[in-house]
Amino acid sequence: MQTPLTIRPLASAADAQWCATLMASSEPWLSLGRSYAQSLTLVQATDREVHLAVGDGERRLGFVVLVLHGAFTGYLQTIAVAHDARGQGIGSALLDFTESLILQVSPNVFLCVSPFNTGARRLYERRGYVMVGTLTDFLVAGFDELLMRKTIGPLSSFTPASG
Numbered sequence: 001m002q003t004p005l006t007i008r009p010l011a012s013a014a015d016a017q018w019c020a021t022l023m024a025s026s027e028p029w030l031s032l033g034r035s036y037a038q039s040l041t042l043v044q045a046t047d048r049e050v051h052l053a054v055g056d057g058e059r060r061l062g063f064v065v066l067v068l069h070g071a072f073t074g075y076l077q078t079i080a081v082a083h084d085a086r087g088q089g090i091g092s093a094l095l096d097f098t099e100s101l102i103l104q105v106s107p108n109v110f111l112c113v114s115p116f117n118t119g120a121r122r123l124y125e126r127r128g129y130v131m132v133g134t135l136t137d138f139l140v141a142g143f144d145e146l147l148m149r150k151t152i153g154p155l156s157s158f159t160p161a162s163g
Contacts, residue, residue: 004055019052020042020043023042023043031116042077047069051098053090053093064079068105073106076095076109079120107153109129109149115146135147
């Protein structure tokens with residue numbers, strides 16, 4: 001990675017708007033028809049954690065949306081990297097950060113990937129994620145999502161990190 005990187009929670013409305021703009025202008029959300037307004041609602045949801053990758057001068061480079069509580073603990077809902085920052089390790093750094101955070105509260109990291117998003121799927125498979133099922137018409141009619149999981153063991157023997 002060429003750019004020094006910090007990953008921090010969203011700090012402003014401008015951060016949220018930047019994330020929503022990136023999401024609404026990137027695959028797979030373009031193909032899935034997610035609008036800016038829908039993207040903004042997602043990144044502002046109070047039941048999600050959103051973390052922003054920033055470089056020199058607080059330049060926004062990418063973000064993740066996580067579900068760390070509730071029925072589906074350990075879900076990486078969204079990961080996105082700015083168009084001009086791709087191929088610099090930002091996505092891998094966000095994935096490292098996400099796994100570190102989730103594996104403190106759950107032995108499983110879950111994510112969904114669109115079948116047509118082959119580059120992301122290859123990255124996840126290289127990182128140890130295994131497909132556990134297909135969710136037919138999950139987000140949008142006519143589009144499936146592949147549910148993937150990376151695990152460090154069963155729930156029955158997992159002890160969350162104390163905090």
